[in-house]
Amino acid sequence: MKEIRLVSAINEALAEEMSRDEKVYIIGEDVQAGTFGATTRLIDKFGPDRVMDTPLSETAIAGAAVGSAMTGYRPVADFMFSDFMFIAGDEIFVKAAKWRFIHGGTQQLPLVFMATMGGYAKLGAEHSQSPESMFMHTPGLKLVVPSTPYDAKGLMKSAIRDNNPVVYLYHKGLLGLKGEIPEEEYIIPLGQADIKREGTDVTVVATGMQVHFTLRVAQELEGKASLEVIDPRSLEPLDIETIIESVKKTGRVVVVDEDTKRCGVAAEIMAQIMEQAFDYLDAPIQRVAAANYPIPGGFMEDHVLPQIKHIKTAVETVMG
Amino acid sequence: MKLTKDQLIKLYTLMVRTRELDGLIINALKTGKAIGFFHSGLGEEAVSIGGCTFTLKDDDYLYPHHRGHAIGFFLARGLSPKSFVAYHLGKVPQDVEGPTPVERGIFGVSGTIGGSFVLSVGMAITAKKNGKGQVTACFFGDGAANRGTLHEAMNLASVWNLPIAWICENNLYAQFMPFKDAFAREDIADIAASYNMPGVVVDGQDVLAVHEAVQAAVARARAGDGPSLVECKTYRYRGHSEGGPDIAHYEPRPTEEVEAWKKRDPIVLFREALLKQGTLTKADIKKIDKETETEIEALEQYADECPRPQPEDPSVLDRLLYAE
Numbered sequence: 001m002k003e004i005r006l007v008s009a010i011n012e013a014l015a016e017e018m019s020r021d022e023k024v025y026i027i028g029e030d031v032q033a034g035t036f037g038a039t040t041r042l043i044d045k046f047g048p049d050r051v052m053d054t055p056l057s058e059t060a061i062a063g064a065a066v067g068s069a070m071t072g073y074r075p076v077a078d079f080m081f082s083d084f085m086f087i088a089g090d091e092i093f094v095k096a097a098k099w100r101f102i103h104g105g106t107q108q109l110p111l112v113f114m115a116t117m118g119g120y121a122k123l124g125a126e127h128s129q130s131p132e133s134m135f136m137h138t139p140g141l142k143l144v145v146p147s148t149p150y151d152a153k154g155l156m157k158s159a160i161r162d163n164n165p166v167v168y169l170y171h172k173g174l175l176g177l178k179g180e181i182p183e184e185e186y187i188i189p190l191g192q193a194d195i196k197r198e199g200t201d202v203t204v205v206a207t208g209m210q211v212h213f214t215l216r217v218a219q220e221l222e223g224k225a226s227l228e229v230i231d232p233r234s235l236e237p238l239d240i241e242t243i244i245e246s247v248k249k250t251g252r253v254v255v256v257d258e259d260t261k262r263c264g265v266a267a268e269i270m271a272q273i274m275e276q277a278f279d280y281l282d283a284p285i286q287r288v289a290a291a292n293y294p295i296p297g298g299f300m301e302d303h304v305l306p307q308i309k310h311i312k313t314a315v316e317t318v319m320g
Numbered sequence: 321m322k323l324t325k326d327q328l329i330k331l332y333t334l335m336v337r338t339r340e341l342d343g344l345i346i347n348a349l350k351t352g353k354a355i356g357f358f359h360s361g362l363g364e365e366a367v368s369i370g371g372c373t374f375t376l377k378d379d380d381y382l383y384p385h386h387r388g389h390a391i392g393f394f395l396a397r398g399l400s401p402k403s404f405v406a407y408h409l410g411k412v413p414q415d416v417e418g419p420t421p422v423e424r425g426i427f428g429v430s431g432t433i434g435g436s437f438v439l440s441v442g443m444a445i446t447a448k449k450n451g452k453g454q455v456t457a458c459f460f461g462d463g464a465a466n467r468g469t470l471h472e473a474m475n476l477a478s479v480w481n482l483p484i485a486w487i488c489e490n491n492l493y494a495q496f497m498p499f500k501d502a503f504a505r506e507d508i509a510d511i512a513a514s515y516n517m518p519g520v521v522v523d524g525q526d527v528l529a530v531h532e533a534v535q536a537a538v539a540r541a542r543a544g545d546g547p548s549l550v551e552c553k554t555y556r557y558r559g560h561s562e563g564g565p566d567i568a569h570y571e572p573r574p575t576e577e578v579e580a581w582k583k584r585d586p587i588v589l590f591r592e593a594l595l596k597q598g599t600l601t602k603a604d605i606k607k608i609d610k611e612t613e614t615e616i617e618a619l620e621q622y623a624d625e626c627p628r629p630q631p632e633d634p635s636v637l638d639r640l641l642y643a644e
Binding site for chain 2: 025027049054055057059060062063064065066067068069070071072073075090091094095098099100101102103104105106107108109110139140142163164
């Protein structure tokens with residue numbers, strides 16, 4: 001094992017997959033420098049033909065990824081901030097998601113749309129969103145949200161090898177997070193949740209940064225409540241079975257989601273639990289999510305984004 | 321490249337077949353056999369046929385224009401029209417012989433106009449990376465030229481010197497919107513200069529003029545000299561989509577405009593030229609018409625006999641949604 005930062009784990013995954021398969025390449029704005037570090041120094045080994053700096057042309061980046069994926073390459077398109085993915089809405093939500101479907105399954109689009117997500121950095125409404133619900137809502141896309149260096153690397157390798165469009169969102173608050181990964185190669189299949197902490201009283205489902213907030217709450221409540229923290233790691237496919245198994249054991253659920261509360265990922269997960277495990281619930285499910293505002297800049301951010309205290313309150317509520 | 325007699329006859333035959341297949345779907349809609357949308361391309365046959373025939377190699381990439389639901393492009397690429405007819409009649413095609421569209425570089429089209437530009441950039445990236453001299457031909461309409469994607473794609477294609485031929489099928493209307501009220505310049509080809517590439521305007525009713533201009537654009541791309549833009553001025557005879565009105569803004573299209581364009585019908589113009597130079601005789605023309613008629617009848621019968629999909633079996637959709 002070795003200790004590595006999350007952003008370096010992504011970098012390693014990209015480097016390994018680019019070495020393994022010459023069809024893999026990276027395209028995006030300033031990917032040669034690597035704005036957040038995920039693509040930094042790949043230019044040294046793979047050159048400008050495989051680490052392609054583009055003008056500020058998000059639709060061209062996404063469209064190029066779709067066009068070259070359908071013709072045999074495996075592009076990783078970097079959008080820097082996930083907020084910028086909205087600029088390429090047609091290419092992501094219509095072209096990438098629907099192309100195979102509307103063409104009778106005759107083609108496959110093995111591509112990755114990657115971007116940082118999330119708030120707590122006080123970067124304002126256009127650089128702080130957690131847009132998971134948009135992608136999870138769209139059939140034809142897959143969606144990965146890692147929370148640890150180990151997951152970030154293993155899931156990126158799976159995302160690149162997947163023959164479908166995969167959206168890969170990593171939290172900008174976790175870039176420097178250190179964690180252990182094996183020296184040798186490994187992959188993590190999509191659709192396999194990870195139980196980040198075992199417990200018996202309350203099931204808490206969380207992704208990305210919220211996993212770490214929840215683990216802190218679990219620690220704070222040790223002796224009072226035993227939390228089982230489940231990180232789905234990919235939201236499409238979603239490993240609902242692992243979540244349901246946990247609910248059957250604990251009977252109490254909190255779903256934590258940095259995405260906006262209205263129509264968010266938490267709402268979907270809650271609904272699935274209600275459909276599949278209602279009889280096992282001992283209390284109404286609690287949801288912690290961002291308030292229904294754009295994410296404000298500066299200190300007002302704290303009033304919109306989920307906070308550790310909110311998770312704690314929600315756990316106490318379901319505990320009665 | 322001077323076309324041989326056989327090649328000229330093939331161009332003519334392909335145009336006639338394109339027109340009759342388009343007409344087949346229009347008739348099928350009238351009789352209630354066909355389902356869904358159809359956006360006829362009657363009047364525009366010279367662009368797809370002239371642009372794609374004897375200009376592209378089998379492994380070149382082609383993003384077709386959507387008029388006539390790309391039937392001219394399919395025929396020009398040597399694809400069987402069986403699937404085209406079956407799908408429009410809501411049937412599942414059976415035992416279609418010959419190459420698949422993907423094997424002829426056609427990866428499909430979609431209904432959100434202007435997506436073609438950026439996807440073509442991706443295809444051209446593939447072509448360049450493959451290093452086998454492949455070219456991408458992107459056909460689009462005047463309506464698509466109003467999308468911002470055009471700027472991003474044309475700029476990037478020029479900056480990266482990608483092997484693309486941009487070919488505009490300017491039929492002067494985007495749904496009900498007249499081109500003159502939608503575009504700030506008289507010619508779309510003018511914008512080529514902004515992206516540092518050659519731009520030419522050709523008579524889109526003249527199949528040989530289209531052929532020559534696209535041939536030059538493809539040759540330039542294949543030689544590694546980057547993209548170029550060809551604008552073909554043409555006209556559609558029908559309204560935007562079958563069953564909808566044939567209007568400019570909110571009033572009928574001017575009769576004199578429609579009549580003037582019909583006097584320069586691309587098939588009639590080419591037929592007269594071929595007759596005059598002795599490439600075709602009247603008997604040849606009759607034979608081509610008869611063969612096309614027979615083909616159309618057989619295709620309709622084929623589609624009639626194809627099965628309908630079974631909506632009660634949703635596993636079909638599961639297979640389409642995600643690849644293994």
